Amino acid sequence: MKILIVGYFTENSISNIIRHFPEEWDVVIVPPGEEMLHHLKDCQIIIPEHIKVDSNLLSNTSKLKLVQTGAGYDNVDIDACTQAGIWVANAAGVNAQAVAEHVMALLLSYYKNIPFLDDFMKNRMDENQLNYTGSELRGKTIGIIGLGSVGKKVAEFCRVFDMNVLGYARNEAVHSDSFGEITDFDTLVSVSDIISVHVSLNQQTKHLINKDVFKKMKNTALFINTARGGIVNEKDLIDALKNKEISGACLDVFESEPLPITSELRNLSNVILTPHTAGMPDGLKFHKKRYEFFVNNIKRIENGKEPEHKLNQL
Secondary structure: OEEEEEOOOOHHHHHHHHHOOOOOOEEEEEOOOHHHHHHHOOOOEEEEOOOOEOHHHHOOOOOOOEEEOOOOOOOEOHHHHHHOOOEEEOOOOOOHHHHHHHHHHHHHHHHOOHHHHHHHHHOOOOHHHOOOOOOOOOOOEEEEEOOOHHHHHHHHHHHHOOOEEEEEOOOOOOOOEOOEEEOOHHHHHHHOOEEEEOOOOOOOOOOOEOHHHHHHOOOOOEEEEOOOHHHEOHHHHHHHHHOOOOOEEEEOOOOOOOOOOOOHHHHOOOEEEOOOOOOOOOOOOOOHHHHHHHHHHHHHHHOOOOOOOEOOOO
Protein backbone atom coordinates (compact mmCIF):
# COMPACT_ATOMS: atom_id res chain seq x y z
CA MET A 1 0.00 0.00 0.00
CA LYS A 2 1.49 3.33 -1.06
CA ILE A 3 0.29 6.47 0.70
CA LEU A 4 1.15 9.91 -0.68
CA ILE A 5 0.90 12.86 1.71
CA VAL A 6 1.26 16.21 -0.03
CA GLY A 7 2.04 19.31 2.00
CA TYR A 8 4.66 21.36 3.78
CA PHE A 9 6.02 19.62 6.87
CA THR A 10 9.08 19.96 9.09
CA GLU A 11 11.46 17.02 9.42
CA ASN A 12 10.17 16.36 12.94
CA SER A 13 6.59 16.35 11.68
CA ILE A 14 7.48 13.90 8.92
CA SER A 15 9.10 11.55 11.44
CA ASN A 16 6.07 11.71 13.75
CA ILE A 17 3.66 11.03 10.90
CA ILE A 18 5.56 8.11 9.38
CA ARG A 19 5.87 6.43 12.80
CA HIS A 20 2.08 6.17 12.98
CA PHE A 21 1.74 4.09 9.79
CA PRO A 22 2.44 0.33 9.56
CA GLU A 23 6.07 -0.32 8.62
CA GLU A 24 5.09 -2.42 5.60
CA TRP A 25 3.31 0.54 3.98
CA ASP A 26 5.20 2.88 1.68
CA VAL A 27 4.52 6.36 3.06
CA VAL A 28 5.81 9.26 0.99
CA ILE A 29 5.56 12.86 2.20
CA VAL A 30 6.41 15.55 -0.36
CA PRO A 31 5.54 19.19 -1.07
CA PRO A 32 3.51 20.12 -4.17
CA GLY A 33 5.59 19.94 -7.34
CA GLU A 34 7.35 17.61 -9.75
CA GLU A 35 8.20 14.97 -7.14
CA MET A 36 4.54 14.79 -6.19
CA LEU A 37 3.56 14.12 -9.82
CA HIS A 38 6.04 11.26 -9.96
CA HIS A 39 4.50 9.54 -6.91
CA LEU A 40 0.93 10.15 -8.04
CA LYS A 41 1.33 7.53 -10.74
CA ASP A 42 1.39 4.54 -8.40
CA CYS A 43 -0.11 5.63 -5.07
CA GLN A 44 -3.32 4.04 -3.79
CA ILE A 45 -4.05 6.70 -1.17
CA ILE A 46 -3.51 10.45 -1.21
CA ILE A 47 -3.77 12.78 1.77
CA PRO A 48 -3.78 16.27 0.21
CA GLU A 49 -2.77 18.92 2.72
CA HIS A 50 -1.86 21.80 0.42
CA ILE A 51 -3.13 20.95 -3.07
CA LYS A 52 -6.42 20.81 -4.91
CA VAL A 53 -7.58 17.38 -6.01
CA ASP A 54 -9.37 17.91 -9.31
CA SER A 55 -9.73 16.18 -12.68
CA ASN A 56 -6.35 17.55 -13.78
CA LEU A 57 -4.55 15.97 -10.82
CA LEU A 58 -6.55 12.75 -11.10
CA SER A 59 -5.43 12.37 -14.73
CA ASN A 60 -1.95 11.63 -13.35
CA THR A 61 -3.17 8.69 -11.25
CA SER A 62 -3.86 5.10 -12.24
CA LYS A 63 -4.07 3.19 -8.94
CA LEU A 64 -5.69 5.75 -6.65
CA LYS A 65 -8.46 4.30 -4.45
CA LEU A 66 -8.99 6.92 -1.72
CA VAL A 67 -8.62 10.66 -1.20
CA GLN A 68 -8.45 11.08 2.58
CA THR A 69 -8.74 14.56 4.11
CA GLY A 70 -8.89 15.97 7.59
CA ALA A 71 -12.11 17.64 8.72
CA GLY A 72 -12.21 20.02 5.74
CA TYR A 73 -12.51 18.91 2.14
CA ASP A 74 -12.97 22.16 0.21
CA ASN A 75 -9.81 21.31 -1.77
CA VAL A 76 -11.33 18.15 -3.27
CA ASP A 77 -13.56 17.95 -6.35
CA ILE A 78 -15.81 15.15 -5.11
CA ASP A 79 -17.70 14.81 -8.40
CA ALA A 80 -14.46 14.32 -10.33
CA CYS A 81 -13.34 11.65 -7.86
CA THR A 82 -16.68 9.87 -8.11
CA GLN A 83 -16.50 9.83 -11.90
CA ALA A 84 -13.01 8.33 -11.62
CA GLY A 85 -14.22 5.64 -9.21
CA ILE A 86 -12.22 7.01 -6.28
CA TRP A 87 -13.50 7.21 -2.71
CA VAL A 88 -13.36 10.52 -0.84
CA ALA A 89 -13.52 10.56 2.94
CA ASN A 90 -12.87 13.11 5.64
CA ALA A 91 -12.12 12.80 9.34
CA ALA A 92 -15.19 14.61 10.61
CA GLY A 93 -15.21 15.13 14.35
CA VAL A 94 -11.70 13.82 14.95
CA ASN A 95 -10.33 17.27 15.76
CA ALA A 96 -13.45 18.66 17.49
CA GLN A 97 -11.92 18.62 20.97
CA ALA A 98 -8.67 20.17 19.78
CA VAL A 99 -10.30 22.99 17.81
CA ALA A 100 -12.81 23.76 20.55
CA GLU A 101 -9.99 23.97 23.11
CA HIS A 102 -8.13 26.32 20.76
CA VAL A 103 -11.19 28.56 20.55
CA MET A 104 -11.31 28.76 24.34
CA ALA A 105 -7.57 29.49 24.48
CA LEU A 106 -8.06 32.37 22.04
CA LEU A 107 -11.08 33.66 23.96
CA LEU A 108 -9.25 33.68 27.25
CA SER A 109 -6.09 35.13 25.73
CA TYR A 110 -8.07 38.00 24.23
CA TYR A 111 -10.22 38.92 27.22
CA LYS A 112 -7.44 38.38 29.76
CA ASN A 113 -4.99 40.27 27.52
CA ILE A 114 -2.41 37.49 27.82
CA PRO A 115 -0.25 38.47 24.79
CA PHE A 116 0.04 42.05 26.09
CA LEU A 117 0.75 41.05 29.68
CA ASP A 118 3.33 38.47 28.61
CA ASP A 119 5.13 41.09 26.53
CA PHE A 120 4.89 43.56 29.42
CA MET A 121 6.57 41.17 31.84
CA LYS A 122 9.27 39.98 29.48
CA ASN A 123 10.27 43.52 28.56
CA ARG A 124 10.62 44.35 32.28
CA MET A 125 8.38 47.37 32.12
CA ASP A 126 7.50 49.43 35.19
CA GLU A 127 4.52 47.67 36.79
CA ASN A 128 3.38 51.01 38.23
CA GLN A 129 2.73 52.08 34.64
CA LEU A 130 0.66 49.01 33.73
CA ASN A 131 -2.51 50.06 31.91
CA TYR A 132 -4.77 47.56 30.21
CA THR A 133 -8.37 46.45 29.89
CA GLY A 134 -9.80 42.99 30.45
CA SER A 135 -13.06 41.16 31.01
CA GLU A 136 -14.70 38.02 32.35
CA LEU A 137 -16.46 35.52 30.11
CA ARG A 138 -19.37 35.01 32.50
CA GLY A 139 -22.54 36.59 31.15
CA LYS A 140 -21.18 37.18 27.67
CA THR A 141 -23.16 35.89 24.69
CA ILE A 142 -21.33 33.78 22.15
CA GLY A 143 -22.90 33.22 18.75
CA ILE A 144 -21.78 29.97 17.13
CA ILE A 145 -22.20 29.75 13.36
CA GLY A 146 -22.31 26.06 12.49
CA LEU A 147 -23.36 23.35 14.92
CA GLY A 148 -21.36 20.32 13.85
CA SER A 149 -18.96 18.47 16.13
CA VAL A 150 -16.75 21.51 16.77
CA GLY A 151 -19.54 24.04 17.18
CA LYS A 152 -21.36 21.87 19.72
CA LYS A 153 -18.16 21.25 21.66
CA VAL A 154 -17.45 25.00 21.81
CA ALA A 155 -21.00 25.53 23.07
CA GLU A 156 -20.46 22.90 25.76
CA PHE A 157 -17.27 24.59 26.96
CA CYS A 158 -18.84 28.05 26.97
CA ARG A 159 -21.72 26.90 29.15
CA VAL A 160 -19.15 25.82 31.76
CA PHE A 161 -17.92 29.44 31.77
CA ASP A 162 -21.51 30.62 32.46
CA MET A 163 -21.81 32.19 29.03
CA ASN A 164 -25.03 32.58 27.05
CA VAL A 165 -24.93 30.46 23.89
CA LEU A 166 -26.69 31.20 20.62
CA GLY A 167 -26.38 28.89 17.64
CA TYR A 168 -27.13 29.11 13.94
CA ALA A 169 -27.16 26.17 11.53
CA ARG A 170 -28.20 26.02 7.91
CA ASN A 171 -29.51 22.53 8.63
CA GLU A 172 -33.03 23.10 9.87
CA ALA A 173 -32.98 19.67 11.53
CA VAL A 174 -30.71 21.07 14.25
CA HIS A 175 -32.82 22.01 17.27
CA SER A 176 -32.17 23.73 20.56
CA ASP A 177 -30.89 21.43 23.26
CA SER A 178 -29.03 21.76 26.51
CA PHE A 179 -26.15 23.70 24.96
CA GLY A 180 -28.07 26.86 24.07
CA GLU A 181 -30.64 28.53 21.84
CA ILE A 182 -31.02 28.27 18.06
CA THR A 183 -31.63 31.57 16.33
CA ASP A 184 -31.45 33.13 12.86
CA PHE A 185 -28.22 34.39 11.35
CA ASP A 186 -28.95 38.14 11.55
CA THR A 187 -30.05 37.95 15.18
CA LEU A 188 -26.95 35.98 16.12
CA VAL A 189 -24.46 38.40 14.58
CA SER A 190 -26.25 41.48 15.92
CA VAL A 191 -26.67 40.50 19.59
CA SER A 192 -23.60 38.33 20.26
CA ASP A 193 -20.56 39.63 22.13
CA ILE A 194 -18.47 36.93 20.43
CA ILE A 195 -19.05 35.32 17.03
CA SER A 196 -17.24 32.04 16.32
CA VAL A 197 -17.37 30.36 12.90
CA HIS A 198 -17.59 26.57 12.55
CA VAL A 199 -18.91 25.79 9.06
CA SER A 200 -17.20 24.13 6.12
CA LEU A 201 -16.10 26.19 3.11
CA ASN A 202 -18.26 25.72 0.02
CA GLN A 203 -20.10 27.83 -2.56
CA GLN A 204 -22.77 28.76 -0.02
CA THR A 205 -20.34 29.83 2.69
CA LYS A 206 -17.67 31.56 0.57
CA HIS A 207 -17.38 35.10 2.03
CA LEU A 208 -20.38 34.40 4.26
CA ILE A 209 -18.83 36.92 6.66
CA ASN A 210 -18.40 40.21 4.80
CA LYS A 211 -18.69 43.97 5.30
CA ASP A 212 -22.49 43.85 5.58
CA VAL A 213 -22.24 41.25 8.34
CA PHE A 214 -19.53 43.16 10.21
CA LYS A 215 -21.74 46.27 10.16
CA LYS A 216 -24.46 44.28 11.93
CA MET A 217 -22.12 43.24 14.75
CA LYS A 218 -21.69 45.18 17.98
CA ASN A 219 -18.70 47.51 17.92
CA THR A 220 -17.58 45.64 21.05
CA ALA A 221 -17.81 42.23 19.36
CA LEU A 222 -14.95 39.75 19.07
CA PHE A 223 -14.81 37.67 15.88
CA ILE A 224 -13.18 34.21 15.91
CA ASN A 225 -12.42 31.99 12.91
CA THR A 226 -10.85 28.55 13.27
CA ALA A 227 -12.74 27.00 10.33
CA ARG A 228 -11.58 28.15 6.88
CA GLY A 229 -10.18 31.49 5.79
CA GLY A 230 -12.34 31.74 2.67
CA ILE A 231 -15.52 31.95 4.76
CA VAL A 232 -14.48 35.51 5.56
CA ASN A 233 -13.80 38.39 3.20
CA GLU A 234 -10.42 39.24 4.71
CA LYS A 235 -10.29 42.77 3.31
CA ASP A 236 -13.67 43.52 4.87
CA LEU A 237 -12.47 42.08 8.17
CA ILE A 238 -9.36 44.27 8.15
CA ASP A 239 -11.48 47.34 7.38
CA ALA A 240 -13.90 46.48 10.20
CA LEU A 241 -11.00 46.11 12.64
CA LYS A 242 -9.28 49.33 11.56
CA ASN A 243 -12.55 51.30 11.59
CA LYS A 244 -13.51 49.97 15.05
CA GLU A 245 -16.69 48.41 13.68
CA ILE A 246 -15.78 45.41 15.83
CA SER A 247 -13.52 45.20 18.86
CA GLY A 248 -11.11 42.50 17.73
CA ALA A 249 -10.46 39.16 16.08
CA CYS A 250 -8.80 35.84 16.85
CA LEU A 251 -7.81 33.98 13.69
CA ASP A 252 -6.29 30.59 12.99
CA VAL A 253 -7.16 30.46 9.27
CA PHE A 254 -6.73 32.88 6.38
CA GLU A 255 -7.77 33.37 2.77
CA SER A 256 -4.17 32.82 1.69
CA GLU A 257 -2.01 30.42 3.67
CA PRO A 258 0.57 30.80 4.96
CA LEU A 259 -0.51 34.33 5.84
CA PRO A 260 1.53 36.75 3.72
CA ILE A 261 4.23 38.64 5.60
CA THR A 262 2.73 41.85 4.21
CA SER A 263 -0.75 41.18 5.61
CA GLU A 264 -2.10 44.07 7.68
CA LEU A 265 -3.46 41.54 10.15
CA ARG A 266 0.07 41.05 11.47
CA ASN A 267 0.25 44.68 12.58
CA LEU A 268 -3.13 45.12 14.26
CA SER A 269 -2.98 45.25 18.06
CA ASN A 270 -6.58 44.03 18.44
CA VAL A 271 -5.89 40.74 16.65
CA ILE A 272 -4.49 37.42 17.92
CA LEU A 273 -3.10 35.12 15.21
CA THR A 274 -2.15 31.44 15.14
CA PRO A 275 -0.84 29.56 12.04
CA HIS A 276 -3.71 27.12 11.27
CA THR A 277 -2.80 24.91 14.21
CA ALA A 278 -6.15 24.64 16.03
CA GLY A 279 -6.59 21.06 14.84
CA MET A 280 -2.99 20.08 15.52
CA PRO A 281 -2.77 19.86 19.33
CA ASP A 282 0.22 17.53 19.45
CA GLY A 283 2.55 20.13 17.93
CA LEU A 284 4.67 20.35 14.78
CA LYS A 285 1.66 20.02 12.45
CA PHE A 286 0.72 16.71 13.99
CA HIS A 287 -2.43 15.25 15.56
CA LYS A 288 -2.22 11.67 16.79
CA LYS A 289 -5.99 11.04 16.67
CA ARG A 290 -6.16 12.23 13.06
CA TYR A 291 -3.47 9.84 11.86
CA GLU A 292 -4.93 6.96 13.84
CA PHE A 293 -8.18 7.57 11.98
CA PHE A 294 -6.33 7.75 8.65
CA VAL A 295 -4.61 4.40 9.28
CA ASN A 296 -7.87 2.69 10.21
CA ASN A 297 -9.65 4.08 7.15
CA ILE A 298 -6.84 3.01 4.82
CA LYS A 299 -6.99 -0.49 6.31
CA ARG A 300 -10.69 -0.58 5.40
CA ILE A 301 -9.79 0.22 1.79
CA GLU A 302 -7.03 -2.38 1.87
CA ASN A 303 -9.60 -4.96 2.97
CA GLY A 304 -12.10 -4.01 0.26
CA LYS A 305 -14.46 -2.12 2.57
CA GLU A 306 -16.00 1.32 2.21
CA PRO A 307 -14.23 4.09 4.13
CA GLU A 308 -15.71 5.67 7.23
CA HIS A 309 -17.02 9.22 6.83
CA LYS A 310 -17.26 8.74 3.06
CA LEU A 311 -18.24 11.83 1.10
CA ASN A 312 -19.31 10.05 -2.09
CA GLN A 313 -20.88 6.81 -3.22
CA LEU A 314 -19.34 4.50 -5.81
